Each structure stands twice: as C-alpha cells, then as structure tokens.
Amino acid sequence: MKADHFLLGETAWCPGCGNFSIRNALAGALAELNLPAEEVLICSGIGQAAKMPHYIKANGFNGLHGRALPPALGARIANKNLKVIISSGDGDSYGEGGNHFIHNIRRNPNIAHFIHNNQVYGLTKGQASPTSDPGMVTGVQVSGVINPALNPLALALVLGAGFVARCFSGEKEHLKETMKKAINFEGYALVDILQPCVSFNKHNTHGWYKNRVYFPEVSDPADWSAAMNLARQWGDQIPLGVFYNVPRPTFEDSLEVLSGEPLAKRPFEPNDVADVQNEFL
Amino acid sequence: MEVNILVGGAAGQGMDTVMNLLGKSLVREGYGLIYTKDYMSRVRGGHNFSTLRIAGGTPWTTVHSVDILVALNEETYKLHQHKLAPSGRVIYDPEVFTLPEEEDRGVPVELKNLAEEAGGKVMANTVAVGVLLVLLGMGSNTVEVLLEETFKDKEGMVSKNVNALKSGMSAAEKFCSACFPLPPKSEDSQKLFVDGNQVLGMAALGSGCRFLSAYPMTPSTGVMNYLAGKSKEYPVVVEQAEDEIAAINMTLGASYSGVRSLTCTSGGGFSLMVEGLSLAGMIETPLVIILAMRPGPATGLPTRTEQGDLEFAIHGGHGEFPRAVLTATSHEDAFYRLNKAFELADRYQTPVIFLSDQNFADTHRSVEPFDFGRLSYNRHLVEEDDYEKPYQRYRLTENGISPRAIPGQFPGETVLVDSDEHDQNGNIIESAEERNQMSGKRMRKLKALAEEMDEPDLYGDPRPETLLIGWGSTYGVLRETIDALSASGLKIAMLHFSDIWPLPQKRLRTLLPEVRLSCCVENNATGQLASLIRRETGLAVDKRINKNDGRPFMPDEIIKEVEKYHES
Numbered sequence: 135m136k137a138d139h140f141l142l143g144e145t146a147w148c149p150g151c152g153n154f155s156i157r158n159a160l161a162g163a164l165a166e167l168n169l170p171a172e173e174v175l176i177c178s179g180i181g182q183a184a185k186m187p188h189y190i191k192a193n194g195f196n197g198l199h200g201r202a203l204p205p206a207l208g209a210r211i212a213n214k215n216l217k218v219i220i221s222s223g224d225g226d227s228y229g230e231g232g233n234h235f236i237h238n239i240r241r242n243p244n245i246a247h248f249i250h251n252n253q254v255y256g257l258t259k260g261q262a263s264p265t266s267d268p269g270m271v272t273g274v275q276v277s278g279v280i281n282p283a284l285n286p287l288a289l290a291l292v293l294g295a296g297f298v299a300r301c302f303s304g305e306k307e308h309l310k311e312t313m314k315k316a317i318n319f320e321g322y323a324l325v326d327i328l329q330p331c332v333s334f335n336k337h338n339t340h341g342w343y344k345n346r347v348y349f350p351e352v353s354d355p356a357d358w359s360a361a362m363n364l365a366r367q368w369g370d371q372i373p374l375g376v377f378y379n380v381p382r383p384t385f386e387d388s389l390e391v392l393s394g395e396p397l398a399k400r401p402f403e404p405n406d407v408a409d410v411q412n413e414f415l
Numbered sequence: 416m417e418v419n420i421l422v423g424g425a426a427g428q429g430m431d432t433v434m435n436l437l438g439k440s441l442v443r444e445g446y447g448l449i450y451t452k453d454y455m456s457r458v459r460g461g462h463n464f465s466t467l468r469i470a471g472g473t474p475w476t477t478v479h480s481v482d483i484l485v486a487l488n489e490e491t492y493k494l495h496q497h498k499l500a501p502s503g504r505v506i507y508d509p510e511v512f513t514l515p516e517e518e519d520r521g522v523p524v525e526l527k528n529l530a531e532e533a534g535g536k537v538m539a540n541t542v543a544v545g546v547l548l549v550l551l552g553m554g555s556n557t558v559e560v561l562l563e564e565t566f567k568d569k570e571g572m573v574s575k576n577v578n579a580l581k582s583g584m585s586a587a588e589k590f591c592s593a594c595f596p597l598p599p600k601s602e603d604s605q606k607l608f609v610d611g612n613q614v615l616g617m618a619a620l621g622s623g624c625r626f627l628s629a630y631p632m633t634p635s636t637g638v639m640n641y642l643a644g645k646s647k648e649y650p651v652v653v654e655q656a657e658d659e660i661a662a663i664n665m666t667l668g669a670s671y672s673g674v675r676s677l678t679c680t681s682g683g684g685f686s687l688m689v690e691g692l693s694l695a696g697m698i699e700t701p702l703v704i705i706l707a708m709r710p711g712p713a714t715g716l717p718t719r720t721e722q723g724d725l726e727f728a729i730h731g732g733h734g735e736f737p738r739a740v741l742t743a744t745s746h747e748d749a750f751y752r753l754n755k756a757f758e759l760a761d762r763y764q765t766p767v768i769f770l771s772d773q774n775f776a777d778t779h780r781s782v783e784p785f786d787f788g789r790l791s792y793n794r795h796l797v798e799e800d801d802y803e804k805p806y807q808r809y810r811l812t813e814n815g816i817s818p819r820a821i822p823g824q825f826p827g828e829t830v831l832v833d834s835d836e837h838d839q840n841g842n843i844i845e846s847a848e849e850r851n852q853m854s855g856k857r858m859r860k861l862k863a864l865a866e867e868m869d870e871p872d873l874y875g876d877p878r879p880e881t882l883l884i885g886w887g888s889t890y891g892v893l894r895e896t897i898d899a900l901s902a903s904g905l906k907i908a909m910l911h912f913s914d915i916w917p918l919p920q921k922r923l924r925t926l927l928p929e930v931r932l933s934c935c936v937e938n939n940a941t942g943q944l945a946s947l948i949r950r951e952t953g954l955a956v957d958k959r960i961n962k963n964d965g966r967p968f969m970p971d972e973i974i975k976e977v978e979k980y981h982e983s
Contacts, residue, residue: 143842172823177668180834187831188842193822194831195671196843197664198694204628204661208668208676209822211626211652216672216822237657391650398673398821400650402623407649408787410617414607415443415784 135168137161142191147182152303152329152340156250157189159306160221163313164192175216177206179226181257183250186221200230203238203245207385210243213396214386217317218244224251228264228284235286239293239322243385246316246323249286250303252331253338260334270337287365290324291358291378297323298361298378302347303330304340305374312376321384328372346372355379416471416598418551419480421495422543423464424487426457432540433485434465434779436565437547440557442608442781445600447473449891450779453966456633456717462490471598473606473781475745475891479969482595483550485543487526488512504591506546508539522546522590529582534575541576545583552593555580607782611775611888612637614746615679615705617785618753620645623792624703625674628654628665633717634773635679635707642677659684663691663704671700671832673821675757675794679705682724683714689731692766696736698832699809699817699857701760703753708772710965719965720773722887722938725947728768729916735854737763737861739868740916743771744890746782752913754790759867761795763860764819770915772938774967775888796820807839808832811852815859865917873922875901875908881977882930884956886912886944888967889936895970900977907977912944918951927954932980934958936973 140161147153164174174192178184180199187194193216195205202222210218220227227235227249238245254272255261261274264284271278290298297319301309309327316323328347330340350364350373361378386392420437422430431452438450448469455461466477479498484505486492489512492505496518499505505514509523524546530539541562548555559577566572609617616638619627629639643653656662662678670676680688685706695702706728710721728740739759743749749771756767797818803810806828810817817839822830831841836853838844844853871884875897885893893909900907910922927933927948935945935956942959949955960976962968 146843170826171829172826175672175822185843188833191829193829194833194841195668195698196831196833196835197667197698198690198834201660201664201691204656204664205668205671207654208626208628208665208670209672211654211665212669212672212674212676213821213823233657234661237661389652391646391652397625397650397652400625402792404621404623404787404790404792407620408785410620410645410649411607411609411784411787414609414613415605 135165137165140164140171140191141189143189145189146185148333150332151182152252152331153183153250155303155306155309156248156327156329157186159310159313160186160190160248162310163317164190167314167317169217173215173217175209175218177202177209177218177220178222179231181223181226183221183223184226200226201234202226203231203234203247206245207238207241207243210245210386211392211397213398214392215396218246219317220245220247222249223256224249224253224265225255225263228286236293239290239295241385242296242321242382244321246313246319246325248313248316248325248327250329251286251326252329252335254331254335256331256334267337285365286324286326287377288362291362291365294382295324296321296379296381297376298365299323299325299376300328300374301325302328302343302374304344305347308349308374315376319379320381343372346370347374348372349374352377416596417474418469418482418595418597419478420467420483420485420547421464421481421498422485422487423462423491423495425460426455426463427459428487429540430463430465430487433543434467436541436544436558436561438467438779439608440561441469442606443557443561444553446597447471447601447781449474449477451477451774451967452777454718462494464491464495469597472601475894476970479971483547485547504550504594506543522550522587524583524586529586530579533579533582534571538576538579541579542583545580546587549584549587549592550595551597552595553597555584603783605784607784608779609746609782610637610777610779611743611746611749611771612777613641614750615743615753615771616641618750619677620649620651621785621787621790622754622757623675624677624757625650626652626666626669626676627678628656628662629679630656630659630662630684632681632684634709634776635681635705635771637776638679638705659687660691663688663702667691667695667698667700667702670702671698671821675701675761677703677705679707681707681709682711682727685724685727685731690733693732693734693736694834695766696732696734696738696857697834699764700832701764702766703756703760703769704766705769705771707776708770710963716965718773720888720938720967721963721965722772722889722943723940723963725770725886725915725939725943728770729947736857737765737864738916739765739767739864739914741767741769741914742887742912743769743775744887744911744913746780748913749775750785751789758791758793759864761793762816763864764816765860765864770887772888774938796824799825806830808841809837809839809853809856811839811856814863815856817856861917868914868917868919870919870922871910871912873908873910876906877908878906879908880906880931882926882933883907883909883973883977884933884935884944884948885909885937886915889938892968892970892973893936896973896977899970899974915944918947920952923948923952923954927956932957934960934977934980936960936968938967939963
C-alpha cells in the first residue's frame with residue numbers, strides 16, 4: 135500500500151503549515167501498516183489540525199471543539215476492531231478538552247492521540263494556547279502570556295500514560311515511524327507533535343524548532359524518571375523520541391463484556407432478555 | 416377500601432427497607448399498590464418519608480391522608496400527625512420518644528430493643544414490618560420467603576430477621592389485630608413491584624441498548640445503576656463519564672460506530688449536554704437522552720420533582736434540527752415508549768429526548784409483567800445492495816433520511832461525519848447552495864417524524880364540558896382526579912400527552928373549542944405545555960393549575976382548583 139492511497143481532498147491549510155508533513159506522515163504510517171481504510175477511524179475536535187478527517191481516506195468523526203476523545207472512546211467500546219486515531223490541536227486537546235485528556239489517560243483505551251502542537255490558536259487567529267511560551271504577545275495576551283506553559287508530556291506521565299512521545303513536523307521519517315509505534319501500541323499513546331504555525335506564531339518558527347530539537351538516546355523506555363527528565367526539557371534543547379513505552383492493561387481488556395465479537399456486530403432479539411424482569415416478581 | 420401507610424425518619428434510618436419488604440410481599444400476595452418517596456439531599460439526618468397506598472385495582476397515586484404512621488423519630492410524628500385518620504395508628508418506639516398524653520392512637524413497640532434481642536438493632540425495620548403485618552391482618556409466610564431470598568448469602572441473617580419479624584408481630588397483637596382490612600386481591604397474574612428508573616433500565620436493555628455513559632445526577636442515577644447492575648450478565652457497557660459533556664459525546668461515538676446508546680441526566684447535566692445534542696442533530700446520529708427532571712434553576716431542589724424542562728428539551732441546543740420529545744406517564748406506558756424513542760432515533764437518525772422526573776423515577780407500582788415481544792429492534796442501517804457506490808453518509812433523499820452505514824460495514828467504504836456544515840460525503844462546505852440542500856434535507860425529516868407522534872390519551876367523559884390537560888408523570892394523579900370528579904357528577908375528561916414534540920394536535924383541535932373549561936395541570940411555575948399549545952395551535956387553554964414546590968400533585972389539590980373555577 136502507498137501513502138497516496140490515504141490522501142484525499144484539497145486542504146484548507148496555509149502554505150508552509152506543519153500540518154502537511156503531519157498528514158503525509160499519517161498517510162505513510164497507515165499505508166506501511168497495511169490498514170484497510172474502513173477499519174480506521176480518525177476522530178478530531180475543532181481547529182486547523184482537526185480538519186484531518188477530511189484529508190485522509192478513513193472513517194471520520196469531526197466532532198465538537200475539545201471533544202475528540204469521548205467519541206473515540208465510545209467507538210472503541212462499540213467496535214474494538216476499529217483502529218482509532220485522534221488528530222487534533224493543542225488548544226483542542228489540552229485546553230477545551232483538558233478534562234477528557236486527564237481521564238482518558240487514566241482509562242487507557244487503545245487510542246493513538248496525535249496532537250499538532252503549534253503553541254498557538256490558529257483557526258481563531260493567533261490567541262495563546264495552553265502550550266504558548268510565556269511572554270508571547272498576541273491580540274488578547276497584549277502584555278505577553280503570563281501563565282506558564284502546560285507540559286503535556288509530564289502531565290501524561292504523572293497520570294500513568296503508557297506511551298509518551300514527542301515529534302517535530304520537520305523530522306518526517308521519525309514522525310512517521312513514531313506514529314506507527316503509537317498506532318500499534320496497546321493502550322493510550324500520546325504523540326505531541328511540534329509544528330510551526332506560519333501565520334500566527336512568529337516566535338516558535340520552523341527554524342526555532344529546527345535549531346533546538348535533538349534525539350537523545352533513550353536506553354530504557356521503561357525508566358519513568360528518565361522519561362520525566364526528557365519531558366521537562368524545554369528551551370535551547372528540545373528532545374524528540376519515544377520517552378516512555380510500558381503497556382498496561384487497556385480499558386477494553388478490563389471489560390469482560392467486550393471479549394469476543396465487537397458489540398456492534400452482535401445480533402439481538404428483545405425476547406432473549408425477557409427474564410430480566412423476574413427479579414421484580 | 417384502602418390503606419395508606421407512611422414511614423418516616425431521618426435519612427439512613429431505613430424507611431426504604433420497610434417499604435420494599437412490605438411492598439413486595441403485598442404485591443406477591445396479589446394486592447395493588449403504589450409507593451412514593453420524599454427525601455432530602457443528604458445522606459444522614461433530616462427528614463425523609465415514604466408513602467404506600469394499597470387499594471382495589473392498582474392505585475395511580477398516593478394521597479395526603481394516612482392510616483398507619485410509622486414514626487421512627489419524633490419529628491415524623493409532629494410533621495405528619497395532622498394527616499392521620501381518626502381511626503389511624505402510630506407505630507413508634509417508646510424508647511425513642513413518647514407521644515403526647517392526648518394521643519390515643521399509639522402502638523408503642525420497642526423496635527430497637529426487640530431487634531437487639533433478635534440479633535442486632537439494624538433489624539429494627541424488620542420488627543416494624545412485623546407490627547405492620549399484624550395491623551393489616553397478614554400472615555408472615557410471604558415476608559419470610561422474601562427474607563430468605565434477600566439474606567440467603569449472609570450467614571445467620573435469615574433466622575435473625577425472621578425472629579425480629581415475629582417479635583414485632585407478637586408485640587403488636589395486643590394493640591390492634593387486623594384493624595386495617597385490606598382491599599380485595601387482584602385475580603390477575605403475578606405483578607412486578609418496580610420503580611420508574613428500573614422500568615426505563617429494563618426497557619433500554621430490552622431495546623438492545625449496549626452502551627450507557629452518564630455522570631451521576633439525581634433523579635436519573637437509578638437508570639445508570641440498573642444497567643450497571645446488569646453489565647455482568649448482559650452485553651451492556653456502562654461508563655461513568657468525567658462530566659456530562661464527555662457522556663453525550665461518548666454516547667454519540669458509540670452510536671456512530673453501531674450500537675444503540677443512551678445517556679441519562681437531569682437538568683443541570685442536560686445543560687452541559689446541549690452542545691452535544693446539537694451535534695447529534697448535525698451529524699444525524701441516533702441518540703436517546705433520558706432527562707429526569709428536578710426543580711431548577713441551577714442546583715434547585717436536587718431530590719424533588721418538577722416538570723420545568725419541557726421547553727428546554729424542545730429548544731435546547733444551538734441551531735435548528737429535528738428532534739422528538741417523549742415522556743414517561745405511567746410505568747406500563749414508559750416501558751414501550753422508551754423503546755419507541757430508540758426506534759425513532761434510529762429511523763430518523765436524530766436525537767430523541769425522553770422526559771422523566773423524580774416523581775416517576777422513584778415511584779414503585781405494581782404492574783403487569785412486560786411483553787418483551789412487543790419491543791422492536793430495527794437498526795435501519797443500509798443493506799449491501801441498497802446504496803449507491805461510493806457510499807456517501809449524507810446522500811440527498813426525498814424524505815431527508817440518508818442511507819446510514821456504520822464504520823467497517825462495507826469493504827472499501829468509509830463513513831465521515833462532521834459538525835461543520837457538510838456535503839453529501841460529509842466534507843466541510845460553506846456554499847450557500849449546499850447549505851440549503853443539507854439543511855433542507857435534515858428539516859424534511861420532521862414531516863414524517865411528526866406523523867409518528869401518538870395523539871394524547873383521552874380518559875373520562877367522551878364529550879366533556881371540563882377538560883384537564885397534562886403530560887408526563889401527572890398521568891396517575893389526573894386519572895384519580897377525573898374518577899373523583901366524574902363520580903361527583905361533572906362531565907370531565909383528561910387529555911394526557913406522552914409524545915409531546917412535535918406536538919400532536921388533532922385531538923386538541925377537536926376538543927379545545929368544544930369544552931366549556933380547559934385547565935392545563937403542570938408541575939411547573941409557568942404552564943409550559945399551555946404555552947406550547949397556544950404557540951403551535953393558536954388555541955388558548957382557559958386556566959393553568961401549577962405547582963412547583965418540588966412535590967407532586969395530590970388529587971385533592973387539583974379537585975379544589977377545578978371546583979374553584981366551577982364556582983366562579
């Protein structure tokens with residue numbers, strides 16, 4: 135299978151946007167994993183990144199702002215044969231959807247979460263996002279961002295995420311390979327993808343990232359403290375890679391009722407459950 | 416002939432234990448009854464009470480008057496003694512409090528001491544049931560069988576409870592044996608003893624619902640508890656969401672992926688859900704929401720009842736999209752109507768809101784076993800040879816219903832849904848022409864949906880001069896009101912809505928212009944159904960009888976209002 139098989143439609147992104155590389159990497163990953171399009175579901179919320187379901191040949195649920203995770207979980211419960219991927223932005227995933235981010239890491243469903251982190255709100259034209267660097271001046275944060283940036287990787291590690299990785303849209307091969315690992319990971323896999331926003335983030339540009347990213351040696355992906363150290367590095371040096379990779383029982387595996395045929399495919403006849411009322415006799 | 420029993424005490428004293436044991440035993444013996452709960456939003460203390468009415472046939476509502484008052488504390492006696500019939504009795508524990516000297520209806524039984532002698536003071540409620548059995552002239556066999564079933568897995572508890580029961584019976588005998596004769600038993604088959612939330616939970620299970628996601632909120636939580644309790648034996652997943660926003664979005668994800676799915680909540684949670692409700696309308700994904708109403712605004716009276724969210728259910732959510740709103744009237748009807756909600760959601764690919772309230776949710780009644788064979792399970796999914804290739808989720812059709820497929824249903828075909836306005840494929844568009852096509856397609860579904868709505872139930876005089884109009888859980892109290900007023904010679908009937916949106920109008924248009932007096936009876940402050948009728952039909956209802964103190968109507972309250980209007 136070739137990546138082209140999964141590319142679809144005309145995008146609404148700005149020329150030079152990091153989203154193009156992320157899209158190509160995703161198409162490449164799906165192709166190299168030989169996944170049939172009808173068995174892949176891409177969920178997203180709202181934002182420029184969240185338009186991904188329109189540009190990749192797969193099932194798509196382009197829902198509400200911040201709400202990519204809940205329908206993704208619902209889909210996994212209904213049909214565990216679906217490969218469920220989320221492709222959405224930093225504002226969507228860490229801001230509006232913060233509560234779902236926290237609680238789905240606890241649940242650990244088999245979902246690969248790809249977060250296009252450009253550290254700014256693109257679709258609403260340039261306000262701060264939860265990951266914006268302090269000091270960044272915007273039309274709303276007129277004296278510069280005053281809150282410290284949210285550290286999604288450290289947060290995910292603290293919450294017990296089993297797969298925590300950081301990529302950069304400019305490191306395309308690494309991005310594609312990491313996506314493949316995340317998709318194949320049994321459980322919730324977080325891939326925070328740094329990407330430039332050519333229109334609204336004049337601070338964290340392609341060059342800014344390019345000059346800082348490096349690939350540290352991760353000798354033991356089960357070393358949580360080492361992963362935490364890497365997750366906390368930010369500034370002149372920004373590490374990329376899979377910092378942590380330790381599967382734990384998934385949400386789906388913990389539900390006995392989900393063993394066997396996917397719920398969506400099981401036949402049903404109301405009379406078969408009529409005995410349920412006997413307890414009230 | 417009827418008997419009304421009220422058991423009251425502080426939260427945590429176990430009024431429900433008494434009522435469940437006695438109620439279920441009475442139903443097993445063939446008596447018709449109803450049992451309602453009045454409780455505070457606290458875990459310990461305060462004042463809670465439950466009311467049980469046993470009457471010929473099956474009573475539709477509880478009433479104010481009390482024949483036997485079981486006062487587990489002094490407050491209960493003080494709060495309810497004014498309702499006690501002259502021939503009534505007060506069961507109380509003289510170790511806990513004493514009755515005033517002039518009170519000669521007391522049945523003092525040392526509930527706690529007798530329980531301790533039997534094996535533990537926790538069984539004081541079982542002692543109380545023993546006392547009640549004597550006053551009602553019942554034997555202990557049925558209760559003993561029930562105790563055996565309830566405690567069979569708990570070492571020694573069956574015999575201890577039976578001892579407690581018998582000591583209550585012996586203590587009561589000297590006071591008043593069989594002084595409250597029971598009404599005739601029903602000859603019909605064995606009945607269920609079940610509350611509203613259990614009925615809805617069973618209906619969901621019988622409708623093939625395989626997923627419920629919700630955030631606990633009184634008075635809807637019973638539905639969640641019921642289905643969770645079944646999830647080890649039946650293929651249903653119950654997931655407690657981090658908030659109601661997650662609940663509705665999870666439900667939509669599961670529904671989109673191919674299982675019948677449900678969420679339940681009350682007004683505050685529904686407020687958080689309305690963006691998701693609008694999403695369901697836009698992506699045309701089946702969704703059933705049980706909205707169990709309680710008094711608002713905001714946190715309101717969390718454990719009490721109201722019909723204040725009718726307009727919210729009809730209008731909640733931004734933008735315009737078709738929806739149906741159905742309501743829970745009686746236990747019998749609600750079972751089949753929730754199945755209809757699932758059917759409509761699947762057939763019209765749109766949200767259906769099922770309105771219940773605390774009064775319905777927490778009320779137990781004796782009802783005929785349900786006929787699961789009457790439930791339908793038709794997913795209305797497109798068949799292999801029945802769609803134009805390539806598959807498009809939002810294909811334009813004459814009736815507005817697009818062939819629906821689920822992800823993975825057909826090799827090589829994918830299903831794309833989008834909260835943005837979209838084209839037939841599901842892709843984002845902004846063109847005016849496609850917007851009009853897609854909006855028109857969605858709204859066309861309303862026409863056929865409106866025809867699915869059942870006309871309101873007409874009960875009473877077929878040519879009434881006075882018409883009472885209601886919806887939802889007031890069904891029972893209105894029936895008893897009609898029976899009482901008909902017996903006093905009024906030509907009166909009730910028109911009661913189960914399906915309420917789109918508003919079925921035929922009977923309204925025939926009856927309203929004919930009657931001399933029409934009154935809309937609603938558990939809310941403003942008369943939301945009356946306003947809806949005016950808006951949809953142009954017809955005015957003459958009077959509005961409203962109550963929004965968090966308590967359900969009693970027949971005497973409505974009778975008084977109707978008589979007042981007749982006098983003027």
